[in-house]
């Protein structure tokens with residue numbers, strides 16, 4: 001297991017970042033490598049962002065003394081797992097849960113052992129992991145894409161027709177602070193979250209996927225009057241601090257998993273940015 005650590009930056013400091021500094025601080029480039037669990041510990045909301053790609057042998061989610069500090073990874077944390085690869089299983093304290101492509105599982109605080117396996121080494125599962133600190137133990141719950149709360153947004157005229165699947169969401173699963181789901185753009189549509197918003201009371205992480213090797217998403221970030229961008233490839237994630245807008249425009253349709261942690265679990269707690277404020 002490898003863990004990378006990211007620190008927090010004031011918005012005024014981020015204004016002066018060049019492309020490399022923006023990428024080093026806000027982009028998580030390495031998540032899915034065969035036979036590995038790769039983790040990034042962000043001091044933004046104390047998110048742990050990860051990928052587990054088991055091939056022939058099970059992979060374990062292990063704790064890390066320098067960052068997590070507790071004997072087991074989930075002693076004081078909760079975890080959301082989304083499978084964006086082939087069929088696989090997430091074993092929670094000895095109980096195996098089968099996850100197909102786009103299924104998710106909520107794993108509660110107090111869990112001692114989490115193991116990831118792929119059903120076939122030819123089409124390995126790709127498990128995306130997002131964890132936040134927790135204060136209470138709730139139930140383990142598998143959420144299939146079919147059980148998600150669905151919202152249809154956008155229109156063809158603005159190239160942003162998309163479906164939002166709320167999966168680890170108070171109407172579907174009880175969690176402490178973690179809220180997660182997936183947004184899938186219709187073919188030929190390229191924009192998410194424009195007009196954009198900020199959410200000062202929480203931070204978010206976005207995993208972009210379903211992108212061909214030569215496709216990219218231009219992720220928009222920064223304060224509304226000081227926008228910046230990061231060019232993102234398939235299977236990469238972006239950390240979004242509370243002062244930042246977030247929006248994305250792809251070179252073609254894509255899907256992303258959004259995850260949030262912070263002061264409340266109200267998905268709608270967003271402050272809209274008027275188009276004439278964006279610079």
Ligand SMILES: O=C(O)C(=O)C[C@H](O)C(=O)CO
Nearest residue numbers: 162164183192193194258270
């Ligand atoms: O396409 C969208 O719009 C979204 O996916 C919105 C995100 O879920 C979001 O902004 C959460 O804060």
Ligand SMILES: [Zn+2]
Nearest residue numbers: 197199246270
């Ligand atoms: Zn948002």
